[in-house]
Amino acid sequence: MTVIRFDKVSQVFPSGALALRDVSIDIAKGEFVFLTGHSGAGKSTLLRLVYAEYLPTEGDMWVSGHKTKGLAQRDIARLRRRLGIVFQDFRLLGDRTAEENVAFALEVTGAKRSIIGPKVMRVLSQVGLASKGHQYPHELSGGEQQRVAIARALVNDPFVLIADEPTGNLDERATRGVFRLLRDINANGTAVVMATHDLDLVRQTDYRTIELKEGAVVYDSAVDRKPAAGMET
Amino acid sequence: MNLTLRESLLAFRRWPALSFLSVTTIGFALFVASLYGLVALNLHRTLDAIGERVEVVVYVLRGTPVEVVTVAIGEIESFPEVTEVTYVTAEQAMERAQAEMEEFQGIFSEFETNPLPASLEVRLNSEFQSPDHVRSVANRLRGYPFAEDVQYGSEWVAKLDQLRAISGVVGLLIGGAFALASVIIIGTTIRMAVMQRSKEIGIMRLVGATDSFIRRPFLVEGAIKGALGGMLAMGLCFAAFVAVNQLLSAEFFNVPQMIAVVVFGMALGLAASVVSVGKHLKNV
Numbered sequence: 001m002t003v004i005r006f007d008k009v010s011q012v013f014p015s016g017a018l019a020l021r022d023v024s025i026d027i028a029k030g031e032f033v034f035l036t037g038h039s040g041a042g043k044s045t046l047l048r049l050v051y052a053e054y055l056p057t058e059g060d061m062w063v064s065g066h067k068t069k070g071l072a073q074r075d076i077a078r079l080r081r082r083l084g085i086v087f088q089d090f091r092l093l094g095d096r097t098a099e100e101n102v103a104f105a106l107e108v109t110g111a112k113r114s115i116i117g118p119k120v121m122r123v124l125s126q127v128g129l130a131s132k133g134h135q136y137p138h139e140l141s142g143g144e145q146q147r148v149a150i151a152r153a154l155v156n157d158p159f160v161l162i163a164d165e166p167t168g169n170l171d172e173r174a175t176r177g178v179f180r181l182l183r184d185i186n187a188n189g190t191a192v193v194m195a196t197h198d199l200d201l202v203r204q205t206d207y208r209t210i211e212l213k214e215g216a217v218v219y220d221s222a223v224d225r226k227p228a229a230g231m232e233t
Numbered sequence: 234m235n236l237t238l239r240e241s242l243l244a245f246r247r248w249p250a251l252s253f254l255s256v257t258t259i260g261f262a263l264f265v266a267s268l269y270g271l272v273a274l275n276l277h278r279t280l281d282a283i284g285e286r287v288e289v290v291v292y293v294l295r296g297t298p299v300e301v302v303t304v305a306i307g308e309i310e311s312f313p314e315v316t317e318v319t320y321v322t323a324e325q326a327m328e329r330a331q332a333e334m335e336e337f338q339g340i341f342s343e344f345e346t347n348p349l350p351a352s353l354e355v356r357l358n359s360e361f362q363s364p365d366h367v368r369s370v371a372n373r374l375r376g377y378p379f380a381e382d383v384q385y386g387s388e389w390v391a392k393l394d395q396l397r398a399i400s401g402v403v404g405l406l407i408g409g410a411f412a413l414a415s416v417i418i419i420g421t422t423i424r425m426a427v428m429q430r431s432k433e434i435g436i437m438r439l440v441g442a443t444d445s446f447i448r449r450p451f452l453v454e455g456a457i458k459g460a461l462g463g464m465l466a467m468g469l470c471f472a473a474f475v476a477v478n479q480l481l482s483a484e485f486f487n488v489p490q491m492i493a494v495v496v497f498g499m500a501l502g503l504a505a506s507v508v509s510v511g512k513h514l515k516n517v
Contacts, residue, residue: 051439074443081441091436095247107236108442152440 001029002062003160003191004050009059011045011215019045021215022059027193029159032186034202035195037212043195046212047164050193051083052076064159081109084153084161084190088168090145092137098124098148099133105152123151127181143174150181160191167198175201240450241457244426251429252458255422259415259462263498264469266411267486270494271470273404275483280397287362287393289371289385291353295323297379305377306353314361314370319354323347350381364391412501415462419505423455427513434514444514451510452503459502463495 004027011020020042027033035043048054049061052068061068066079092101102120111119124130127147137145146166153161163182167175179201186192196202202209211219245252293302306318321329326349331341357370371383427434437447467486474485486494 077438077441077443077446079441080439085439091432091439093433093436104437105440108437108440108446156441 002026003029003031003064004193005062006046006049007060007062009049009056009061011042011049011054012057019215020049020056023212023215023217024059025210025217025220027160027191030186030189030191032183032192032205032207033194034207034209035193035212036197036199036202036209037218038197041212042215043212044164045215047162047193047195050160050162051080051085081105081156082158084150084156084158086146086149086153086161086163086166088165090137090142090149090169092145092148092152094137097134097136098129098140098151101137101148102152102155105155109156119155120151123154124148126154127151141174142170143177146170146174146178147181150178150185154185154190158190160193161185163192163194165195165197167196167201179204237449237453241453244430244450244454245457248426248429251422251425255419255458256461256465258418258422259459259498259502260465260469262411262415262418263462263466263494266408266415267466267470267494268473269404269407269411271474271483271486273400274486274490276400277397278484280393280400281359283393287357287367287385289355289357289367289374289383291355291374291377291380292382292384293351293353294379294381295350297351301379302351302353305379309353309355309374312370312373314357314366315355316358317356319356321352321354323349323351326350326352363394412497415459415498415501416505416508419455419459419502420509422458423451423506423509424513426451426454427510448510448514452506455502455506455509456499457502459505460495460499462502463498466498467491467494 004025006023006025009020009023010018012018023042023046035046037043045054049056049068050063052063052071055069063079064082066075068076068079071079092098093104096104099120102123103116106116106119121130121133124133127150129144129147129151132140132144137148140148146169150161150166161182166182167178170178175198182192182194183205209219209221210217302320306320309315309318324347327341327347330349331338334341353374355370355374357367361367361370367385371385374380374383434447471485474483477483
């Protein structure tokens with residue numbers, strides 16, 4: 001079953017810059033997909049299209065069966081509650097504890113307080129931070145902050161986790177830890193789309209890899225046998 | 234506690250300086266407006282008190298039988314405009330004159346007959362003190378055959394009426410100007426709050442918050458700031474009142490009026506937030 005479909009999607013910015021060019025991708029339920037390519041290749045734009053921060057200027061795309069182009073603001077909000085989104089810069093609220101940051105994602109959905117507490121504890125345990133729930137982001141290491149962000153992304157039981165360079169700000173040890181966590185999440189059935197330029201990570205696994213160059217898909221391991229030029233280095 | 238309220242109060246805790254600044258600015262704007270209101274209120278009370286003294290005097294022709302005057306008093310008292318009719322006999326008029334003008338004692342005692350006429354003092358209901366009403370009553374009184382002369386302060390009545398109208402218009406203008414200033418101030422502080430929280434708003438959107446959910450705490454915050462500003466304005470007004478009241482005897486707002494100022498501040502805060510958040514949320 002396809003959870004994300006791009007059909008000949010192009011993305012042109014008002015300035016005229018072409019960010020994505022004729023991209024067609026299908027991502028299946030439970031799949032782990034690496035998105036690689038140099039800075040400016042269009043990885044973040046592609047992910048932003050998935051969570052409807054942008055709507056495609058050409059072509060069509062569907063997320064969980066919904067065509068994002070026709071969605072009202074309220075429907076986009078509802079769709080995002082079913083996605084988990086993680087960034088390189090964590091994007092945690094600095095004046096709230098780890099627990100409150102995670103609870104926040106549930107509060108905006110109007111969840112009852114009685115279910116928020118146990119759910120927050122469950123995901124914090126899942127990311128290995130059960131004992132640090134009362135700490136503020138600045139009291140946590142980079143790797144721990146990213147785990148809080150992942151916990152926040154997981155708390156609404158998303159069908160897909162979108163991770164834009166999640167290890168970009170982390171040292172090697174924290175990177176391994178976060179990557180292992182993402183693999184565990186994927187093993188539990190959640191699709192993961194991870195943009196990265198850490199090719200070491202990509203080579204460790206045989207997950208599907210899609211490479212973008214100047215906004216176009218130049219390599220998709222699900223389609224092409226031969227690795228792209230960048231993959232060989 | 235309700236989530237929206239908690240988020241609104243959090244804004245006060247996180248940005249105490251900005252919150253303090255907005256509450257005091259709103260407070261001062263409403264203070265100036267209410268101070269004018271207080272002046273206008275006291276002016277109206279004074280004018281009303283003066284107005285109660287508006288009366289029409291009918292001088293009674295000498296030799297008019299008391300019975301005729303008594304019947305007329307009954308009739309005049311039944312005029313809708315009239316509250317009270319007092320009959321002042323020639324003797325009473327003389328006594329009054331002697332009491333009020335002691336320096337002319339000698340002159341009064343030289344009169345062989347009382348030169349002062351008897352009179353009817355007709356007091357008007359406060360609703361009928363406009364120049365038109367006073368004139369109409371005076372004209373009716375002139376119709377009595379015993380009315381030698383009818384006097385009323387026509388010019389004075391007209392001026393009093395004008396003063397009332399002017400103070401009303403000026404009050405509306407000043408009140409309106411300061412209300413507008415308050416709206417702009419609250420709108421700006423809410424705008425600053427929206428900008429300051431743009432990162433947070435971005436995160437809220439990413440985790441699936443709807444715009445109405447994001448907007449709500451800002452609206453509550455604006456309403457709270459407006460209400461606090463209103464309370465501050467009342468406090469400042471009271472302080473000013475206490476200071477001035479040592480020299481003048483004035484009256485302060487009553488409780489419903491004070492509540493009205495606070496509710497008005499709250500409404501201003503809410504209105505300013507609605508406009509400001511609606512406009513700026515799109516840009517975040």
